[in-house]
Amino acid sequence: MAQIEVGNAPDSWGIWFPKNDRQVSYHVFLDEVAAAGYSCIELGPWGYLPTNASVLEVELASRNLKLVASTVGCNLLEEESIESVLVQLPEITALQKELGAKFVVLLPAMFTDLFTGEVVLNKTLSDEERDQFNRNIGRIGRIVREQYGLVLTAHPHVDSHLETEADIESLLAATSAEDVSLCLDVGHHAYGGGDACGFIKKHIGRIPYIHLKNCDADILAQMRKEGWSFAHAVTKNIMCEPWRGMVDFKQLKAVLDDVGYQGYAVVEQDMYPAPPARPFPVACDTRNYLSEVGIG
Structure with a gap:
């Protein structure tokens, strides 16, 4: 039987940037994620939540929340971009270690512009580029493990390599299990044409951390037909509530039970910009649905 603790992420409140006029304050996010019944959160974009561990600890404790992961991202074929992450890691990891969060979620750069949909990187990698891409993830994972004592979970993402x-x-x-694990996002996995349930069965040993969302097949088809950017598709709710999309969450629960999954499952429903009144009822409905199917 799976033992799952369910959290939610700033992304579900439309938090894509450290500071942005279209985003709610971190107080609103924390108040609402706790009121919706979740027990843990991710850090989100560095600088959105307090970066002082003592301040953040008080904010979380007052709402019975805990921190479970940080998130970083870079172009894994560009050394300057990788270095920017490595320079930031000491501060990020120091904060999360003080608060007991063990996972560093690594997001690869998208090959399309988030807001225009324009192709900004080659969609297809050569064999040499693929080797370099994988090596760089392994290198970051080794640093995260050896220098900071944490676990790197690479996050497969739409329109990325x-x-x-x-x-x-x-x-x-191409990488060792001790250096690189996965944050398997079941919605992004469906977007990429994969079968999350089958993949979990095959690779549970490399999946210590899961993101929960779904992907609307009709919106995905329309996005591809009309060349929408991912940001525009998000406004159409392409990454939809768990009960509405391509992933069967009852089957997902059965698979997690079969493999004996023990750990966190964090809801990360892409929204941006999010009307201030929308995230909270969606988060409540999602939490209720997950409870109904036995996840958390």
Whole structure:
């Protein structure tokens, strides 16, 4: 039987940037994520939540919340971009270690512009580039483990070079389990044409951390037909509530039970910009639905 603790992420409140006029304050996010019945959160973009561990600890404790992960991202084929993450890691990891969060979630750069949909990187990697991409994830993972004592979980993402099952299989084959694990996002996995349930069965040993959301097949087809940017597709709710999309969450629960999953499952429902009144009822309905199917 799976033992799952369910959290939610700032992304579900439309938090994509450290500071942005279209985002709610961190007090609103924390108040609402706690009121909706979740027990843990991710850090979100560095600088959105307090970066002083003592301040953040008080904010979390007052709401019976805990921190479970941080998130970083970079272009994994560009040394300058990788270095910017490595320079930031000491501060980020010091904060999360003080608060007991063990996971560092690594997001690969998208090959399309988030807001215009314009292709900004080559969609297809050469064999040499793929090797470099995988090596760099392994290098970051080794640093996260050896220098900070934490776990790197690479996050497959839409419109990135870590999107399809073939991409992920390549990464897993090229890296060690002690340096690189996965944050498997079941909605992004469906977007990339994968079968999250089958993939979890095959690779549970590399999946200590899960993101929960779903993907609307009709919106995805329309997005591809009309060339929408991912940000525009998000406004159409492409990454939809768990009960509405391509992933069967009852089947997902059965698979998690079968493999004996023990750990966190964090809701990360992409919203931006999020009307201030929308995230809280969605978060409540999502938490109720997950409880109904036995997740958390």
